[in-house]
Amino acid sequence: MVSPPANIDRYVPGQEAAAPMPLANPIQDPLKLPYQVGFSYFGEWWRANEKIKEEKERLRTGRRREPERVRSAREAQEERDKEKAKIQVAYDAYKEDLQAKMAQNFVKLHKEEQWFRERYVPGIRDAFRQQLQGHRREAYAQWEQDLNNGVFDELSLEGIPKSESNGAGGVVEKEEGEATAASEVLGVGDLVPVSSDVRDDSLYQPTLLIKTIAPSVSRQNLEAFCKEYLGEGEGGFKWLSLSDPNPSKRFHRIGWIMLNPASEAPASEDGDTKDEDGDIEPPVMSTAEKALEAINGKTVKDEQRGDFICHVGVHNPPANPRKKALWDLFSAPERIHKDLELATDLIHKFESDFGSDFNASLHIEEHVEQLRANGQLQPAVAAAPVKKPKVERSLDADEAMDAEVEEGEEGAVDDGEDEDEGMVDDEVDDIDLLVAKKRLDLSIEYLRRTFNFCFFCVFESDSIHELTRKCPGGHLRRPRSTLSSTAKAVARASANGDPFPSKKRKEAEDVEEGEAPEAERKFKTSSKTEQQLQRAYNWVKTFEEKIKQILAPETVDLRKLGGKPVEDAVNDELGKYVKQEDEHKWRCRVPECTKLFKEEHFWKKHVEKRHPEWLDKLKEEFELVNAYVIDPAHIAPSRTDANSNGHFPPSGGQQPTGTPRGFNLQNYAMNNMLNFGTFPAMPLLNMMGGAGNMNAAGWQHGGGDDRGGGPIRRGGPQGGNRPQSRSHPYERRGGNRPYGGPEGAGGPPGGRGRGGPSNRWGDGGVTTTGPREAVQGRTLKSYEDLDQVSGGGGGELNY
Numbered sequence: 001m002v003s004p005p006a007n008i009d010r011y012v013p014g015q016e017a018a019a020p021m022p023l024a025n026p027i028q029d030p031l032k033l034p035y036q037v038g039f040s041y042f043g044e045w046w047r048a049n050e051k052i053k054e055e056k057e058r059l060r061t062g063r064r065r066e067p068e069r070v071r072s073a074r075e076a077q078e079e080r081d082k083e084k085a086k087i088q089v090a091y092d093a094y095k096e097d098l099q100a101k102m103a104q105n106f107v108k109l110h111k112e113e114q115w116f117r118e119r120y121v122p123g124i125r126d127a128f129r130q131q132l133q134g135h136r137r138e139a140y141a142q143w144e145q146d147l148n149n150g151v152f153d154e155l156s157l158e159g160i161p162k163s164e165s166n167g168a169g170g171v172v173e174k175e176e177g178e179a180t181a182a183s184e185v186l187g188v189g190d191l192v193p194v195s196s197d198v199r200d201d202s203l204y205q206p207t208l209l210i211k212t213i214a215p216s217v218s219r220q221n222l223e224a225f226c227k228e229y230l231g232e233g234e235g236g237f238k239w240l241s242l243s244d245p246n247p248s249k250r251f252h253r254i255g256w257i258m259l260n261p262a263s264e265a266p267a268s269e270d271g272d273t274k275d276e277d278g279d280i281e282p283p284v285m286s287t288a289e290k291a292l293e294a295i296n297g298k299t300v301k302d303e304q305r306g307d308f309i310c311h312v313g314v315h316n317p318p319a320n321p322r323k324k325a326l327w328d329l330f331s332a333p334e335r336i337h338k339d340l341e342l343a344t345d346l347i348h349k350f351e352s353d354f355g356s357d358f359n360a361s362l363h364i365e366e367h368v369e370q371l372r373a374n375g376q377l378q379p380a381v382a383a384a385p386v387k388k389p390k391v392e393r394s395l396d397a398d399e400a401m402d403a404e405v406e407e408g409e410e411g412a413v414d415d416g417e418d419e420d421e422g423m424v425d426d427e428v429d430d431i432d433l434l435v436a437k438k439r440l441d442l443s444i445e446y447l448r449r450t451f452n453f454c455f456f457c458v459f460e461s462d463s464i465h466e467l468t469r470k471c472p473g474g475h476l477r478r479p480r481s482t483l484s485s486t487a488k489a490v491a492r493a494s495a496n497g498d499p500f501p502s503k504k505r506k507e508a509e510d511v512e513e514g515e516a517p518e519a520e521r522k523f524k525t526s527s528k529t530e531q532q533l534q535r536a537y538n539w540v541k542t543f544e545e546k547i548k549q550i551l552a553p554e555t556v557d558l559r560k561l562g563g564k565p566v567e568d569a570v571n572d573e574l575g576k577y578v579k580q581e582d583e584h585k586w587r588c589r590v591p592e593c594t595k596l597f598k599e600e601h602f603w604k605k606h607v608e609k610r611h612p613e614w615l616d617k618l619k620e621e622f623e624l625v626n627a628y629v630i631d632p633a634h635i636a637p638s639r640t641d642a643n644s645n646g647h648f649p650p651s652g653g654q655q656p657t658g659t660p661r662g663f664n665l666q667n668y669a670m671n672n673m674l675n676f677g678t679f680p681a682m683p684l685l686n687m688m689g690g691a692g693n694m695n696a697a698g699w700q701h702g703g704g705d706d707r708g709g710g711p712i713r714r715g716g717p718q719g720g721n722r723p724q725s726r727s728h729p730y731e732r733r734g735g736n737r738p739y740g741g742p743e744g745a746g747g748p749p750g751g752r753g754r755g756g757p758s759n760r761w762g763d764g765g766v767t768t769t770g771p772r773e774a775v776q777g778r779t780l781k782s783y784e785d786l787d788q789v790s791g792g793g794g795g796e797l798n799y
Helices: 039-061 073-110 114-120 122-148 219-230 287-295 333-353 360-373 397-403 431-450 464-470 485-496 503-513 528-551 566-577 600-610 612-629
Strands: 159-161 191-193 207-213 237-242 253-259 312-314 578-582 585-588
Touching: 039 073, 073 114, 073 612, 114 122, 114 612, 122 360, 122 431, 207 287, 219 237, 219 253, 219 287, 237 464, 253 287, 253 464, 287 312, 333 360, 333 431, 333 485, 333 528, 360 431, 485 528, 566 578, 566 600, 566 612, 578 600, 585 600, 600 612
Parallel strands: none
Antiparallel strands: 159 191, 207 253, 207 312, 237 253, 578 585
């Protein structure tokens, strides 16, 4: 019998019916995941969900599936834009709901821990800040003295490329016509200051490091412990600084015990100490070493929460703290003036909150005017104008949406696309811009030294040591000569609060004005340059929003951050504690109460009168949630920016949460494709957490061999009796054979050995990435375990 042609929709006796199209989304619902997914992941899930809804509606109504019609490039682009706008609306709503749920869960989990109470409980927080005020005044007095003595006269946050630095704070002289680094793409660490760094002596005062502090240990107990064993006299206890909790270390903290200065015996040139007669004496321990001997290994007593053993070492600050380069946009004149305004407002805010009469902004302004009158304000050496090569690139615009705000590091703008886009700025700073830059640099340094506040990272610390751990050397502006014409337009828009000046918006305006015929216009995805500028614009926008949370918290949209006005939140929560049993029967469900009321408003009065303590506790919890979400530097392990984990580097083996930037199902699905229009058979990957798996689906390849139809990672059942999928792509199960191997290569016949797949890195016909290739180009960063005690008690944190 001749077999019928394939792909004919008709009944053939003996032929099995086609498998029904799956009506379950293969991608796990983002709302059910414990972290926030990226825009690309959410977009794939949303598109699949819409297709499923359409298919269910078609099956319900019995209508035929509409055939795909051929669309022009313009129509296809317009449909993609409309779809993306819908996805963005849904994604924003998803983020708002998820942030609210996660914020409430986080507060419930940590509200009794000491670090949380110290930051967000009003009574404890206000008492600590009052105590901190004395140390702020001491830091201000030192800063004012340094300002009057001219210590900061050469201070500048301008950076120059390492290739153009002479290593002594100057610029290498170049011959006529020699190229400069203005056209190079500069990384975060490729800049050096134009002037020598101004050392902060408070960083090098004698200090001890507490290597790990349990969340249950309070600051008060630690301070009492330090005073008991060190005293408060010369070389004794001065101040205790505690870090943010580390989510990867069970929210343990590290601490710094700052000591009062003490006179030490003078040392000779060869390092030996000598007495009055010049005789060499036995080595004398330093102030920190004496304190270490007195306190290391001692126990902090706490009858309520349990005792805690303190493991302490001598703190050695970094010798050359790393400085981070800012986005190019911060070098534009418009942003300089905008940032100066923000920094001045922050100074007034902090000084007002501390009840101080510092008035540092006035001192800075007067000092800069004096420098201007003396002719001490000189522009940095500007690079000659260079035109970058024109490079055509085209990427998926969804990838740029994932960058959003959680890019903890600043980046450089990549190559341009238009002819004038690569032209760098050859303008020289005028005197007014030099004055604004100097005022801004001094204001940023003042915030850093007096209030231990990093302006660009937007977080405050309780000591210079915690600030240095988070942001070691501060930030540098990139050379103004690296700004392209497009970057200047974006910087201007960010400073004025205008939307991002994308080319799509400009092209749409040009079409409306009739500047270009519709048939002649070409639509393509965003260029690499525009995506980088979009990331920079988003970073700056988020930076300003975080500062706004400090300057005017009452104007912030709490719902967007995951909070809710207390009255609205209480009313919503109260609805869970009343049950309407009949038209005029409302039963109270507050714990240990079952009274019945005729109307709901009678029940509300009952709650206010009979359950005031329960109601106050409910309000307090929502106030804590609002205080937590409005903190721009709050700990949120679900995010991926540096603030989210207290600026701790990830521990060994820890994987970042969330989906990778530029997530695309085409990288994971069978045959390197996933057609949501037809829903082909596909494995449900472990990382997607779908409702089923390939074993349940029973899909097999229609060809003659048993290898399957595509690069399925690690042993999905594509025919024959295949083993279970492995937990990760490089798991070894082949006995002595790494990653499996052919028969006779150290394993049993068949080349599978203990259930391992036959291919080296995958079971499909397409080459997959091996372990060596998978890690090429990555850097490994070491980090000393907080719970580890180094020998000799002198272990130190590796910055």
